[in-house]
Amino acid sequence: MKISVNQSLLSKVLNVVSKAVSSRTTIPILKGILLKTVPEGLKLSASDLDISIEKTVPVTVLEEGSVVVPASLFTDIVKMLPNGEIEISCDPSMNVTIKCLTSEYSIVGQSPEEFPSIGEISAKETYEFDKNAFKEMISRTSFAASIDESKGIIVGILMELDEGAMNMVALDGFRMAVARSSVASLDRKRIIINARILSEINKILMDIPDADTVKLTLDEKRGVVDISDTKIIIRLLEGEFIRYRDILPKEHKVRVTANRKELVDAIERASVMARKGKNNLIVLSVADDRLTITSRSEEGTVREELFIQLEGDEIRIGFNAKFILDALKAVDDEEILLDMNTSVSPCLIRPVEGDAYEYLILPVRISAN
């Protein structure tokens, strides 16, 4: 293999592809990136078996071939080189030479035969989404999934495709996030994808600003996210997701309409004290047109007050401040609704109009005074 490639282009592609390189793997070949000449240029592939990324960069191919290079060393070298043409060549013993102006590196590559086959999937169903809507739905739900891999399926986000709608749902036993958007889809489908991987995909999407559409192709076990010249292959999670619709409360005795930004600021100020105590506990008390937020720790107490609109009963209810903040910060509406029933039943945070999101948050039991 012998190619000539622009340093800056190659560096950008490595930035994306190296996100699929596992830092903790015990399989040496997975610490590498596969370089392979293709008609479009040079295809770079990396995989940690849960997620694989393929991306092609235009290069001048002087001699066809392929080799696996150590990901971290190769990326470090390319990043350090000056912006200009880099010549990369590989001899039959898999010794890779990298030349650029007055620099010359020789590194030990591995045979491409040992690299796991990422392969093509037999395209059964294909869906197309607006990139920004797709990104927004991931950021509105992924934080609510469990990060404890021993908890099974709830490390995943349920993606529900239905006639004209896509829903994403994540939960961790203390709270649940539901995001909805309309989409031109034909087939009904429910898949579950690890939330960590969807967050990773969100980061990759940020590095590809020129694309508007995300294409998702599914077979039984895998999904392929195609965006511009980048292909991300993910393993789907298997299992039964919680019937989330059954958990969403249908009624409310208390409805608070609040300015979202004011509420975020007040809870963040109260959190300064709450996080010094146990459970990060804040207490919301609603009466008349006031919402009072209090918290106490061994080091002191805090009291915040803001104007709200109240429909229904007065209430006093405790929450983990983080769960409320996570939800309120994931959306950008000026006003939001807090729908509640009693101090021991869940609160639902939702938009004033529509159902683009719903955040269900379990309360923390508090003493009577």
Place this chain on the structure above:
Amino acid sequence: MKISVNQSLLSKVLNVVSKAVSSRTTIPILKGILLKTVPEGLKLSASDLDISIEKTVPVTVLEEGSVVVPASLFTDIVKMLPNGEIEISCDPSMNVTIKCLTSEYSIVGQSPEEFPSIGEISAKETYEFDKNAFKEMISRTSFAASIDESKGIIVGILMELDEGAMNMVALDGFRMAVARSSVASLDRKRIIINARILSEINKILMDIPDADTVKLTLDEKRGVVDISDTKIIIRLLEGEFIRYRDILPKEHKVRVTANRKELVDAIERASVMARKGKNNLIVLSVADDRLTITSRSEEGTVREELFIQLEGDEIRIGFNAKFILDALKAVDDEEILLDMNTSVSPCLIRPVEGDAYEYLILPVRISAN
């Protein structure tokens, strides 16, 4: 005590003073900041016994008094409050109330009597330095001091005041940094200050952009750095510093004149490989008008080449790349000199003209080929 103070002003002052709060202390009072009303406003003090900082902020004093507040909680609270007037009051039981618009915090303070006395020093000698020159000398030397507190006096920087000159010297057994500047001083004086503390002072000086002059007052055991309305009290180190002049080589058989930036870039690129190996070793080979830098690790090899001017013999010599880079990055000259003798004797990095700095770096023994 009862005062009213602007949030933004107080936040800036806390940013400086809290640098003297020890995070690891086992003495509870040292986790606090002393607030005390004085004629100029509110004086804030913090101390970890090695370094103490005092700074005064203009406030409206409604009632005189003093209290020690928990540094991290108090700083967090003030930072989170909106920019406006904050009312801070303290009752006789040392309960501190902080009010700002709709926020009200109550935190537990401590009696100021337990706070260590920072005190005034009987001004024996006073020196004045240009702030930028002072900062520059610290950044040109502090990185070369030992960070191993068990190594004794070499964790310190020697500050040598002489007629018309100030020198700073730091060393760690592998390299030595000497910085020199002219200053209008009268008394001869040699003091040693912990390099970590001088680096801390450098950070503080960056937060005080409006001052041009640093005043240093010394007694036997302590130094006071006065800058604008900030006072930093430091404990001087006791002991005998190495007679550094005896170590500086007086002659050289090889003199390389190199472009500093080109040399830095080439060594950084070679370091990508060097840091994968042992000792971070690079080998410099000088012949004719070329400097070749090579390095090897288990993962491969690298070779860099740049044009230089050579006076004297050819040489092949090994170094820890970090030591050369630290020195070259601490200065900003376009060209620098590398003075050497043999492959087992130290290299001296110095300016083409003058003696504003000298970096002595011990070589690493390398095999013959």
